[in-house]
Amino acid sequence: MGSQAIFNVKDEWWRSAVIYQIYPRSFADANGDGIGDLQGITERLPYLASLGVDAVWLSPFYKSPQADAGYDVADYRQVDPLFGTLDDFDAMLNKAHGLGLRIIVDLVPNHSSDEHEWFQAALASPPGSPERERYIFRDGKGEHGELPPNNWKSVFGGGAWTRPEGEQQWYLHLFDTKQPDFNWNNPEVRDEFTSVLRFWLDRGVDGFRVDVAHGLIKKEGLPDCSVQQAMIEGGDPGPMWDQDGVHDIYKQWRSVLDEYDGDRMMVAEAWVVPQERLARYIRSDEMQQAFNFEYLGSQWNARDVRKVVDDSLAQTALVGAPTTWVMSNHDGVRHASRFGLSTPGYRPKGISAKDEQPDEALGLERARGFAFMTFFLPGSAYIYQGEELGLPEHTNMDDKYRQDPTFWRTKGEEVGRDGCRVPLPWQADAPAFGFGPSDKSWLPQPPNFARYAVDVEEKDSDSTLALYRRVLALRAEYRLGKGELEWLESPTPDALLARNGDVYTLLNFGAEPVALPWSDVEILASSKALSAHQQLQSGGGVWFKRL
Known part of the structure; x- marks a missing residue:
């Protein structure tokens, strides 16, 4: 039943891994019902191997009524028929391992x-x-x-x-x-989830992404909340988030993972501030990683990005853990669109036709530039499906198609997350852009997806897909994920210049071009914004070596 791959485990793989997030219902549809499935993922795994990622994280595929796109689990040990069967899962896992890809599954314990x-x-x-x-x-x-x-x-x-x-x-x-x-003070709940962990570990999965990891324990007595935010992103966490008792749970889980070979791992979805509180989730006897949401929410501003990077590296170093670098995921507006807003980097809770519309070209240029910073940094990096295509948010979706419970529970005051969950475009001229063998798509795809289709970008040496493949190959070649970051004096306050081993990066956040600091350089990779005179245009990024 289990699937075990032979990997080089001399180094703990998760410390520097590039991990690709698949949102199963929107990645690839094999049976034509308009909803992505495990067989569709299996068929597209060679694409991910060619991209250069190390592992794949799957959002939930468990048996579920799909009230929250699978984050409402009815059976933690069964695949929902929408996505296939356990046999389909095993086939996918075997093929992934055969391609050298590890598989991380979502766990929803709150x-x-x-x-x-x-x-x-x-x-x-x-x-x-x-x-x-x-x-x-x-x-x-x-x-x-x-x-x-x-x-x-x-x-x-x-x-x-x-x-x-x-x-x-x-x-x-x-x-x-x-x-x-769940009531996590109940030993029966704890025993059940230990059993669920073992069920998937025995099948051969390589790790777990833990949903709402900061929410399992509530303050004793369930007192009223004096903070009027539903999910705290700063300041007082309230009596339902980041309670100290969660750490006993993860220590116990870590002991289970440590019984298995292959460096199995956990990554926490924990909306916790400040960084020193988040670092407690990745102490040596708890999880291996925690998502860096401060980086995900970075403004398009050199000083802001540098501060987030410095704070992140400092806090994770104190506990001997790697830092994660995340630009987008299934819960927020895609960064290619965020960076195209008048306040670039602002993190709106969805974008509708009634809201400010991003500058698509500007957002894409900045997203391509920001990739040079993200994949340059030591630690582990995450890619949200479609990001490697430069895919934008669907920002003018008709409300009748929306399925996110946030939209309906707020009566439309919050647009919700459907815009970043639209099925991927694989073929520009095919029905549903090649998402599946039919013209069905569980969410409508906007017409501009045609120019981001995989088959279009495969033919373009300057495409975002080509850029990601080049950058990820260089990241692996120069072992940047295992390196050290050194900031250097930047040519202007609106640019960041840094060194990691033999490689340098320059990212231009300003409105004016910036010259490379040295003339004796070998360009390893750049966005299209580098001129023949080595002037880096606004929004551009570059990697180079000194000769």
Whole structure:
């Protein structure tokens, strides 16, 4: 049943790996139903191997009613029929390992689907029963318990408590109503997830991305929250986020992973500030990585980027862990569009036709330039599917197509995340841009996707895809992920100049061209913004060596 690949484990691979995120329903559709699947992923794995990545992270593919695109899990040990079968998963894993690619799967431990057998058993059982103790049920306030137990808000909008019809008690859901939170103070919950970890480790997976890793433990007594943000990105985390008790869970999980060979790993999705708090998740006996959301949210500003990089490297060094560098993911506006806004780097919660529309060409130019910084830095880098094509956000999608629960729970006040989840374009002239064998696509693809299609970029030596392949090959050749960063005096305050081993990078954040600091250089790779006179145009990036 298990699939084991032979890798060189002299160095812990995850310290410098380039990891490609696949959003399964939007990557490749093999059966023509308009939704991506495991067989589609399997068929496209050679494309990822040729890109030059080391591992693939799959967003959830488990059995689910899909209320939150699979982050509402009904069975943690089964593949949803939308995506295939366990046999399809094993076939994908075997092919990936044969190509030298590791596989990381998403784990969703904060909450399950309300259709999970445990939650159905809880609803069928009385208050105080063992079945209810697996989740967080509480009596309401008010004369008849008609008010929620506290004032917590859902990340997706609205209240965080629901009282089912005919029920005496309320249950907690920090996300959608259909995503009840587990009670992680219950040993039965802890034992179940240890078993789930072993199930996938025994099949041969190489690691786990842990969803909402900062949310499993809630403050004792569930006090009211004085902070009126649903998901804290700064300051007081509130009583539902980043509680110290989460670390005992990850220490126990780490001990499980350490029983297996092959340097299995975990990466935390933890929205935690400041950086020193985040670093606690990647101490030597906990997780191996944590997503660097401060870098993901960087402004298009040299000073801001340098500060984030310095803070990140300093804090991870204190715990002996690698830093991760992430520009986009499935939960936010693609950086090729963010960088095209009037406040470049601003992180809106979606972009609709009613919002400011990004400058597509400018955003792409800056995104290409920023890649030279991201892949230059020591540590591990993540690529969100389509980023290697320079793919922009779908910013004028008709609301009738939207599926993100955030849009519906906020009555459209928050656009949501559908714009970054649109199926990939593989062929410019094919129905659904070659996403599958039919013209179906679970979200509509905008017409401008045609010029970003893989088959178009494959033929263009100046395409973003060609640029990514070149940069990732150089990153591996010069071992930049395992190197050290040294800042050098920049030609202007609006540019960053740095050295990593034998390689130098220059990134121009300013409006005016910047000259390379030396004439005796060998250009290794650059965005199209480098002139014949070695003037780096606005938004441009370059790697070079001194002769």
